[in-house]
Amino acid sequence: MTLALESVEVRFAGLPTPVLSIDRLDIENGERIAVTGASGSGKSTLVNLLSGLERLRRGKIAWDGTDLAGLSEGARDRWRAEHVGLVMQDFHLFPGLSAIENVLLPARLAGAGTRERVERGHFLLERFGLARPNQSIETMSRGEMQRVAVARALLRKPAILIADEPTASLDSEAGAAVGDLLVAAAREENSTLIVVSHDPHLIERLDRRMALAAGRIVSDSPSGVQP
Ligand SMILES: Nc1ncnc2c1ncn2[C@@H]1O[C@H](COP(=O)(O)OP(=O)(O)OP(=O)(O)O)[C@@H](O)[C@H]1O
Numbered sequence: 001m002t003l004a005l006e007s008v009e010v011r012f013a014g015l016p017t018p019v020l021s022i023d024r025l026d027i028e029n030g031e032r033i034a035v036t037g038a039s040g041s042g043k044s045t046l047v048n049l050l051s052g053l054e055r056l057r058r059g060k061i062a063w064d065g066t067d068l069a070g071l072s073e074g075a076r077d078r079w080r081a082e083h084v085g086l087v088m089q090d091f092h093l094f095p096g097l098s099a100i101e102n103v104l105l106p107a108r109l110a111g112a113g114t115r116e117r118v119e120r121g122h123f124l125l126e127r128f129g130l131a132r133p134n135q136s137i138e139t140m141s142r143g144e145m146q147r148v149a150v151a152r153a154l155l156r157k158p159a160i161l162i163a164d165e166p167t168a169s170l171d172s173e174a175g176a177a178v179g180d181l182l183v184a185a186a187r188e189e190n191s192t193l194i195v196v197s198h199d200p201h202l203i204e205r206l207d208r209r210m211a212l213a214a215g216r217i218v219s220d221s222p223s224g225v226q227p
Contacts, residue, residue: 001064001159003027008059020045020215032193034203037212043196051084051162052076081110085153089165091145093137100133103152124151143174163195
């Protein structure tokens with residue numbers, strides 16, 4: 001999906017300057033972009049707006065022409081379930097459920113737990129080197145947990161994949177495996193991939209790098225990707 005963002009500003013009461021202030025940001029379909037910046041520079045604020053998790057109060061964030069600012073919270077939730085795969089630093093998995101149950105849960109809650117989805121869930125786990133789909137999530141290593149989270153994000157073949165520090169709580173080997181999976185999956189499915197990261201291994205694997213400082217875009221390397 002293609003993003004056209006215009007005149008976005010986020011302010012919080014008591015803060016003299018906006019925590020995010022972006023005049024324009026365009027991301028082409030299939031681009032793979034890293035968002036970097038110091039702590040507090042606005043990275044999570046930006047990706048929470050791009051995924052529709054947070055409501056946009058000022059500006060426009062249009063994904064293939066759908067402006068998230070014009071959607072109610074319920075409509076944003078439905079839009080996100082259909083179009084966005086999310087991977088967070090701390091996994092957001094459900095203890096007490098198995099790997100495959102975790103992968104399928106959001107789709108089931110959205111009423112989309114078809115047989116095809118179940119097959120795809122098993123396929124993704126196997127492809128990510130997780131041979132025991134019925135293993136309880138809490139017995140898995142952190143690297144395995146994040147691979148389950150990536151499988152869950154990919155289940156519905158999202159056009160947009162958003163990952164917020166996906167490797168930050170993993171050791172370098174597990175982090176490299178997760179980063180490789182994310183990039184390979186985005187390439188294969190032609191998903192637009194947006195990754196917030198400090199991880200040099202992961203950042204260097206992405207085609208475009210954008211840096212934020214104090215809520216503003218301070219550098220944005222041209223993309224080499226041919227969508
Ligand atoms: N609800 C809120 N109320 C007040 N200030 C907020 C709120 N949410 C975020 N902020 C502030 O907005 C700024 C940007 O936060 P954000 O989480 O986007 O930064 P970040 O770049 O993702 O940081 P980190 O790398 O530490 O996660 C920070 O200064 C933060 O304190």
